[in-house]
Amino acid sequence: MEKHTTGEPVDDREYRQIHEFLDDEVEALDSRDYDGWLAMLTPDIRYVAPPRGFYERGRERRIGLENPYLDETIGSLQIRINQQKEAVNTVAENPYTFVRRFVTSVRARRAPVAGEYRVVSNALVVRTRPTDQVPQLVSARREDVLRRVDGKLKLAARTVYFDHNVFHTGNLAFFV
DSSP states (O other), X not given: OOOOSOSOBOOHHHHHHHHHHHHHHHHHHHTTOHHXXXXXXXXXXXXXXXXXXXXXXXXXXXXXXXXXSEEEOHHHHHHHHHHHHSGGGOSXXXXXXXXXXXXEEEEEEEOSSTTEEEEEEEEEEEEEOTTOSSOEEEEXXXXXXXXXXXXXXXXXXXXXXXXXXXXXXXXXXXXX
8 A cells, every 4th residue: 555645735725625525526426426426537537446455463465466346447437337327237236225425534635746636535335235134334445636627626546445355245336
């Protein structure tokens, strides 16, 4: 895991804009406004979730050396969204699950590239399937690159480090 919180700190105005962007993103995803969410992404987006291993103390953690859980581009994200929007294309979200996202511990720094920010946050996803009595909880650390495009912030990259090595969710048909 790269140290993502290095760099020049953002000022209060920038931090507020970054936090509002993350809140708007959560609102779009929680309300299933997938077209609105896609509009918040850059065309060159990379959305990756590498596997994490849990090892004995003293052993090096290996992150990203196996196949990732997710390795998405704008094209593959569009396909996933189309599958979720059309109930005939998927059983994973038919009927829809209830999903609520919580984003906390937001830290932001200016990136080396002008107009970009490195943002680290923790996320908790609470997912309730209509057929399950117990909600599913998925927690993760997110490392984002936000980029200013035409005066607006957009998500240019997201790496999700899940705090799980085994998922009890049946699928990963949701975005963190």
